[in-house]
Amino acid sequence: xxxxxxxxxxxxxxxxxxxxxxxxxxxxxxxxxxxxxxxxxxxxxxxxxxxxxxxxxxxxxxxxxxxxxxxxxxxxxxxxxxxxxxxxxxxxxxxxxxxxxxxxxxxxxxxxxxxxxxxxxxxxxxxxxxxxxxxxxxxxxxxxxxxxxxxxxxxxxxxxxxxxxxxxxxxxxxxxxxxxxxxxxxxxxxxxxxxxxxxxxxxxxxxxxxxxxxxxxxxxxxxxxxxxxxxxxxxxxxxxxxxxxxxxxxxxxxxxxxxxxxxxxxxxxxxxxxxxxxxxxxxxxxxxxxxxxxxxxxx
Amino acid sequence: xxxxxxxxxxxxxxxxxxxxxxxxxxxxxxxxxxxxxxxxxxxxxxxxxxxxxxxxxxxxxxxxxxxxxxxxxxxxxxxxxxxxxxxxxxxxxxxxxxxxxxxxxxxxxxxxxxxxxxxxxxxxxxxxxxxxxxxxxxxxxxxxxxxxxxxxxxxxxxxxxxxxxxxxxxxxxxxxxxxxxxxxxxxxxxxxxxxxxxxxxxxxxxxxxxxxxxxxxxxxxxxxxxxxxxxxxxx
Amino acid sequence: xxxxxxxxxxxxxxxxxxxxxxxxxxxxxxxxxxxxxxxxxxxxxxxxxxxxxxxxxxxxxxxxxxxxxxxxxxxxxxxxxxxxxxxxxxxxxxxxxxxxxxxxxxxxxxxxxxxxxxxxxxxxxxxxxxxxxxxxxxxxxxxxxxxxxxxxxxxxxxxxxxxxxxxxxxxxxxxxxxxxxxxxxxxxxxxxxxxxxxxxxxxxxxxxxxxxxxxxxxxxxxxxxxxxxxxxxxxxxxxxxxxxxxxxxxxxxxxxxxxxxxxxxxxxxxxxxxx
Numbered sequence: 001x002x003x004x005x006x007x008x009x010x011x012x013x014x015x016x017x018x019x020x021x022x023x024x025x026x027x028x029x030x031x032x033x034x035x036x037x038x039x040x041x042x043x044x045x046x047x048x049x050x051x052x053x054x055x056x057x058x059x060x061x062x063x064x065x066x067x068x069x070x071x072x073x074x075x076x077x078x079x080x081x082x083x084x085x086x087x088x089x090x091x092x093x094x095x096x097x098x099x100x101x102x103x104x105x106x107x108x109x110x111x112x113x114x115x116x117x118x119x120x121x122x123x124x125x126x127x128x129x130x131x132x133x134x135x136x137x138x139x140x141x142x143x144x145x146x147x148x149x150x151x152x153x154x155x156x157x158x159x160x161x162x163x164x165x166x167x168x169x170x171x172x173x174x175x176x177x178x179x180x181x182x183x184x185x186x187x188x189x190x191x192x193x194x195x196x197x198x199x200x201x202x203x204x205x206x207x208x209x210x211x212x213x214x215x216x217x218x219x220x221x222x223x224x225x226x227x228x229x230x231x232x233x234x235x236x237x238x239x240x241x242x243x244x245x246x247x248x249x250x251x252x253x254x255x256x257x258x259x260x261x262x263x264x265x266x267x268x269x270x271x272x273x274x275x276x277x278x279x280x281x282x283x284x285x286x287x288x289x290x291x292x293x294x295x296x297x298x299x
Numbered sequence: 300x301x302x303x304x305x306x307x308x309x310x311x312x313x314x315x316x317x318x319x320x321x322x323x324x325x326x327x328x329x330x331x332x333x334x335x336x337x338x339x340x341x342x343x344x345x346x347x348x349x350x351x352x353x354x355x356x357x358x359x360x361x362x363x364x365x366x367x368x369x370x371x372x373x374x375x376x377x378x379x380x381x382x383x384x385x386x387x388x389x390x391x392x393x394x395x396x397x398x399x400x401x402x403x404x405x406x407x408x409x410x411x412x413x414x415x416x417x418x419x420x421x422x423x424x425x426x427x428x429x430x431x432x433x434x435x436x437x438x439x440x441x442x443x444x445x446x447x448x449x450x451x452x453x454x455x456x457x458x459x460x461x462x463x464x465x466x467x468x469x470x471x472x473x474x475x476x477x478x479x480x481x482x483x484x485x486x487x488x489x490x491x492x493x494x495x496x497x498x499x500x501x502x503x504x505x506x507x508x509x510x511x512x513x514x515x516x517x518x519x520x521x522x523x524x525x526x527x528x529x530x531x532x533x534x
Numbered sequence: 535x536x537x538x539x540x541x542x543x544x545x546x547x548x549x550x551x552x553x554x555x556x557x558x559x560x561x562x563x564x565x566x567x568x569x570x571x572x573x574x575x576x577x578x579x580x581x582x583x584x585x586x587x588x589x590x591x592x593x594x595x596x597x598x599x600x601x602x603x604x605x606x607x608x609x610x611x612x613x614x615x616x617x618x619x620x621x622x623x624x625x626x627x628x629x630x631x632x633x634x635x636x637x638x639x640x641x642x643x644x645x646x647x648x649x650x651x652x653x654x655x656x657x658x659x660x661x662x663x664x665x666x667x668x669x670x671x672x673x674x675x676x677x678x679x680x681x682x683x684x685x686x687x688x689x690x691x692x693x694x695x696x697x698x699x700x701x702x703x704x705x706x707x708x709x710x711x712x713x714x715x716x717x718x719x720x721x722x723x724x725x726x727x728x729x730x731x732x733x734x735x736x737x738x739x740x741x742x743x744x745x746x747x748x749x750x751x752x753x754x755x756x757x758x759x760x761x762x763x764x765x766x767x768x769x770x771x772x773x774x775x776x777x778x779x780x781x782x783x784x785x786x787x788x789x790x791x792x793x794x795x796x797x798x799x800x801x802x803x804x805x806x807x808x809x
Binding site for chain 1: 595597598599615616617620621624678679680681683684685686687688689690691695
């Protein structure tokens with residue numbers, strides 16, 4: 001039984017279709033959700049985090065249905081049971097202005113039913129240590145930098161080593177060193193949790209995720225192992241002096257030559273090793289150009 | 300004052316003979332009174348300034364909510380504070396509570412600390428005042444060292460004994476010859492750093508009484524010193 | 535002064551710690567410690583390490599998780615569970631400022647009513663039921679609650695949190711208002727009669743909030759109640775708003791509201807939050 005099992009999930013906001021029949025199933029390990037803005041990533045994460053309900057389709061988290069239906073109304077216990085094993089880092093998280101980092105995480109710990117004071121304090125210290133904020137624990141959150149605030153948010157999501165960990169853009173605002181630390185933390189978490197993280201950065205997916213789902217316009221365009229996705233770009237990436245007009249996407253590298261993805265090979269081109277980014281761009285192809293041109297949809 | 304300074308130098312010479320080191324410049328009458336009057340003390344010995352500087356850096360970090368700095372300050376100061384408190388009050392639970400309150404107060408009030416003062420002295424001030432206020436209602440706990448009892452066992456090393464004998468032999472006697480009221484005033488104000496007002500509250504007398512007694516104790520001690528052969532020894 | 539300084543050797547410090555030094559020697563050591571960080575540090579290992587560790591653990595805990603403000607501590611004293619007090623302490627409508635302004639508003643209203651002679655109870659009857667209603671509205675949290683998404687997805691539950699906060703608000707405000715009610719002229723039952731509308735308006739507010747949100751709901755309730763009280767200035771006795779018939783009407787509306795809330799718990803495709 002997978003920890004997370006979604007089938008044919010749809011969700012609309014007014015006339016906008018944010019999710020259009022998405023299947024998603026994963027268990028322990030780190031799964032990446034990749035996609036352009038407006039693809040529906042945040043909506044999907046919110047459904048997995050039980051923050052909103054799907055309009056249709058089946059959702060099973062840890063084998064339980066968080067929604068309930070007319071035929072089988074969910075007991076309040078089901079959703080609560082799921083939430084006891086859930087950690088969530090929303091895309092935008094605000095903090096009460098005068099709380100300290102420790103106080104904030106402790107508050108969330110109380111919401112997560114850590115009722116015994118000693119155990120709670122030890123757990124708060126543990127997660128703050130995991131994200132490297134032990135020395136800043138007693139500082140007011142208002143005085144922390146953006147990346148540090150994000151780490152406070154990450155810390156609260158790690159409380160209790162939840163079986164399902166949902167992280168919406170956890171790497172924004174982090175510098176390369178902090179991202180490396182995050183990768184370490186998440187790879188450890190992936191050992192016992194089902195981690196779902198969304199990101200724009202293909203390097204994060206490449207470094208951190210075993211599986212990746214590419215979401216475009218509310219549909220899953222790819223769902224599989226990262227190496228498989230990279231393999232789809234095999235033989236379609238070159239280095240050339242002149243890109244030519246037929247490539248899917250190309251750019252000038254620092255060395256002066258052009259990195260060309262897709263389309264027929266330009267004259268004098270040397271094949272290059274494909275990266276995840278190449279595969280992603282190839283997959284988006286025309287979709288990406290359209291998505292970038294269109295106004296940002298509700299995600 | 301310059302005459303007194305020459306005494307220091309002579310004593311330094313004597314000290315060196317015994318240990319190859321400098322003076323045990325502690326309970327020398329003038330030293331003590333001068334130190335008290337110079338409050339807040341500025342820690343002017345060579346080791347004093349550098350480490351007080353470090354302490355000040357730590358306090359600055361504590362103001363910035365750095366718990367590691369607080370731990371470092373704790374490691375430096377909790378030990379001697381504990382021992383010194385225990386010499387005033389033999390209830391270890393009370394001492395532990397006071398010690399905890401002191402460092403929590405340090406955390407909360409670090410901004411109140413004037414940036415150029417003496418951290419060790421400030422901490423003792425907080426700790427001792429807390430101890431005093433806590434024990435004010437309890438009359439059974441010892442707050443002052445036993446001036447009248449015999450010197451207990453645990454004899455210090457031979458060299459120290461000689462040194463102490465040279466340094467204090469007669470000063471100790473002079474202190475013991477002070478009446479108890481004068482002694483307690485000297486202990487509270489000069490040695491423990493209370494203000495005359497606080498000492499008055501602790502001892503149950505008026506502030507003016509404390510000041511008068513202090514003044515007369517000073518005069519007595521100076522008088523006692525000149526009577527002894529100390530100065531002859533140090534020629 | 536010599537640049538080389540004397541330091542106390544280990545035995546001397548140990549004697550000091552063990553209490554084996556006489557008063558003069560002890561005082562000497564203390565004066566030396568005032569100035570010598572090296573000897574201070576040297577004394578550290580000689581002092582009871584487990585005791586010092588215990589004290590440090592206490593210091594760290596007090597610094598990381600400071601004691602809650604007074605109202606929360608009072609609540610704890612009265613038997614409220616510790617986790618609940620933590621949640622309440624973070625509630626805006628239980629902050630000192632809010633409670634104080636509630637008290638002030640009620641006091642003014644009572645004073646106005648008392649001073650104007652027995653006839654005009656309107657100020658008090660207007661304000662007293664609205665104070666708890668506004669308090670409960672603010673128990674929903676700020677408009678853009680920074681923690682909203684975390685509260686919704688936590689096992690504790692948003693509904694439970696709102697109810698606990700509302701209870702906290704009511705408990706903190708109602709007794710004071712009852713006492714003020716006793717100051718008023720008029721029949722004694724007046725002092726508690728206004729509780730009828732107060733306790734009825736709360737579920738009405740909650741039911742409205744399900745559809746239009748707490749702010750709009752509170753505004754609607756406030757306007758409606760003001761209308762009722764102002765009517766009492768037009769030729770009916772001052773106690774009209776809280777007389778028996780009217781109380782029955784409020785109670786009926788409250789029951790309907792509770793029904794609405796109950797229906798919402800049964801609605802399908804809802805994630806958790808009833809309120």
